[in-house]
Amino acid sequence: MKLQGVANDNIVKYLIIFFFTLLASNIVFYTLPLQQIYGGSNVNINTGPPYNGVDMHGFYTRTSQARDTNYDLPNNYFEESFKILSSNGLNHVRFLIFWESFVKNPKEFIAELKTVANAADKYNIKVLYDNHQFHTSSYLNPQRGTGFPFSLFEADFAFFYGSGGGTKYPTAKVWWTNWWDRNVRDKDANDGWTLQTEFFKKVLETVDNHTSTIGYEILSEPQVHDKNQWEKIGKYNKFMADFLRKYTDKTIAYSMNIPVSLQSPIELNPINLAKMAPKNVSNLVFKISVYGVPQENEYQESRLSNFVQAAELANVPLYVGEWNNVQRDKIIDEEGEIITFINETFSSINQSEANKLVSVFKNLDVWGSAFWQWRVDSHQVQNFNLINITNGKIETTPFFDIVKTAYQTIYGDTKKTPSNTTTLT
Numbered sequence: 001m002k003l004q005g006v007a008n009d010n011i012v013k014y015l016i017i018f019f020f021t022l023l024a025s026n027i028v029f030y031t032l033p034l035q036q037i038y039g040g041s042n043v044n045i046n047t048g049p050p051y052n053g054v055d056m057h058g059f060y061t062r063t064s065q066a067r068d069t070n071y072d073l074p075n076n077y078f079e080e081s082f083k084i085l086s087s088n089g090l091n092h093v094r095f096l097i098f099w100e101s102f103v104k105n106p107k108e109f110i111a112e113l114k115t116v117a118n119a120a121d122k123y124n125i126k127v128l129y130d131n132h133q134f135h136t137s138s139y140l141n142p143q144r145g146t147g148f149p150f151s152l153f154e155a156d157f158a159f160f161y162g163s164g165g166g167t168k169y170p171t172a173k174v175w176w177t178n179w180w181d182r183n184v185r186d187k188d189a190n191d192g193w194t195l196q197t198e199f200f201k202k203v204l205e206t207v208d209n210h211t212s213t214i215g216y217e218i219l220s221e222p223q224v225h226d227k228n229q230w231e232k233i234g235k236y237n238k239f240m241a242d243f244l245r246k247y248t249d250k251t252i253a254y255s256m257n258i259p260v261s262l263q264s265p266i267e268l269n270p271i272n273l274a275k276m277a278p279k280n281v282s283n284l285v286f287k288i289s290v291y292g293v294p295q296e297n298e299y300q301e302s303r304l305s306n307f308v309q310a311a312e313l314a315n316v317p318l319y320v321g322e323w324n325n326v327q328r329d330k331i332i333d334e335e336g337e338i339i340t341f342i343n344e345t346f347s348s349i350n351q352s353e354a355n356k357l358v359s360v361f362k363n364l365d366v367w368g369s370a371f372w373q374w375r376v377d378s379h380q381v382q383n384f385n386l387i388n389i390t391n392g393k394i395e396t397t398p399f400f401d402i403v404k405t406a407y408q409t410i411y412g413d414t415k416k417t418p419s420n421t422t423t424l425t
Contacts, residue, residue: 050361051126051214051368052407053085053092054386055322057375058116060108061097064146066138071377074392078116081374081387081394082123088404089413093125094217094321094370096132099199100139103149106202113206120212128253128368129203130217130321131196136172140165151186152195167223167259176223180232193236197243204247215251216244217287217321224257227267230275233257238278245280251367253287253319254278262302273310285367286311289322293356308364320361320369324383325349349383349399354406362410371403 059073074080085093095116102109113129120127133147140153145165153159153175163171178184184192200216207213218240222233237254244252254276262268278284288307292300311318326347361369373379374386386400 050366050411051092051128051370052411053090053094053125053368053370054403055094055096055130055370055373056081057096057373058112059376060105060112061095061101061116062146063101063104064098064138064142065100065104065150066142066145073376074389074394077376077394078119079122082119082125084394084396085125086123088400089408090404091124091126092214092368092370093120093127093374094130095127096130096220097203098132098146099196100137100147100149102199102202103151110202110206113203117207117210117212121210125212126214127207127212128215128217128251128321129207129213130220130253131200132217132220133222136165136175136223140169140171140175152184152192155185155187155189167225172223173225176225177229180229180236182236193239197240200240200244201247204244208248208250213250215253215283215285216248217253217255218244220255220287220321221258221289222255224259224266224268227265227272229266230272233276234278237276238280241278241280241284245282249283251283251285252278253285253321255287255321256289256307260303262299262306268306270306270309270313273306274313276310277314277316281314281316284314284316285319286314286316287319287321289372290320290357290360291322291324291326291372293325293353294360295356296353304360317367318364319367322372323357323361323369324372325353325357326381326383347381347383349402351402351405354402355409358406358410 058078059069059071063069082093085091097109097113116127119125135141135145135147137148137150137153138145139148139150139161140159140163142162147165153161159171159175163169165172167173175184179192182191182193186192186195203216218237224230224233241252241254256273257266257268257276259266260268266272277286286307288304290300290304294301294304307318358369371386373384375384376387376389378385378388383399385397386403388395388397
């Protein structure tokens with residue numbers, strides 16, 4: 001009996017030791033990324049300089065179903081654009097494509113993708129193809145929106161034409177809630193997620209065999225309307241990433257959400273942001289946008305800190321897929337809500353601000369970055385224009401000089417192209 005009691009005592013003692021060992025290991029696991037946040041990433045990414053470049057629009061790859069585009073691409077636009085970028089030391093383009101543009105004109109959409117990929121091959125520009133959306137779709141926002149095709153709205157009478165695709169509109173909230181619940185169908189009851197994989201397959205079949213192609217972005221800046229949607233987005237990103245990996249071993253980017261208000265009831269924080277990541281982190285990057293110098297803007301500092309911590313928790317590199325500097329003003333809308341908008345008059349970026357931003361990216365060991373933006377039609381925000389078109393000829397603006405100088409100042413010679421590997425440590 002005495003021996004039996006000793007044995008029981010030993011079992012209890014070992015269980016206690018095991019419990020506290022397990023607890024300690026879990027504490028280290030969950031807090032280590034947060035401890036490392038300002039001391040360097042725990043992800044070892046590409047050797048040499050990262051992908052440094054710009055965001056670029058096309059023509060047939062950005063048309064909307066609701067409106068006609070009122071500009072023409074100059075002759076050899078893509079080849080001349082990539083030639084300018086390459087000769088000035090840049091090595092990367094994040095190229096925006098829109099699903100509804102493919103639906104509107106699939107033949108010209110694919111032809112333009114081929115032109116982009118061939119020109120990028122020639123000038124050694126590495127392209128990430130971004131499945132972009134702005135205000136959800138031109139179905140919900142005919143004036144400015146582009147993204148999801150009409151077929152994903154027309155089957156449900158709740159989504160009437162022109163009812164608003166931005167985050168503040170009730171129709172957008174209902175549609176995105178349905179999208180995360182995988183409850184969006186076309187008129188033939190086809191699943192929206194599956195339809196999107198079919199669109200992706202067309203893109204991959206066109207560009208994946210090109211040396212210039214480095215990866216694909218699942219969906220740029222998806223909308224989150226409820227704190228319970230973070231894990232659902234993670235399931236969506238996993239679904240899309242698993243599909244892409246069947247056809248490619250290149251980099252897959254998943255994107256930060258909108259809105260990004262730090263007071264939002266959706267509970268925007270690193271833990272929830274990390275839930276957006278697919279479970280398989282091989283060749284995965286987390287795309288964010290930075291539109292202000294963090295050291296000089298408390299909101300931008302807090303916002304970036306959230307993204308950095310989320311990337312650490314997910315154990316993936318950061319990709320600054322959009323960066324610039326804008327002045328935002330606040331107003332109270334017709335519903336009494338405080339909203340922000342870009343002040344077109346006072347938004348700008350100077351060399352010092354650009355250097356500071358690129359320096360932040362380097363310190364964070366980002367996978368790459370792209371300045372917003374290289375576009376044919378001029379934008380009312382002046383620093384959103386890297387080029388002007390005069391008599392069919394591309395001319396760079398002073399903002400392009402600022403961007404290239406920032407990259408060269410912080411990174412040195414950026415002509416060396418990094419490998420496309422993403423190695424986790």
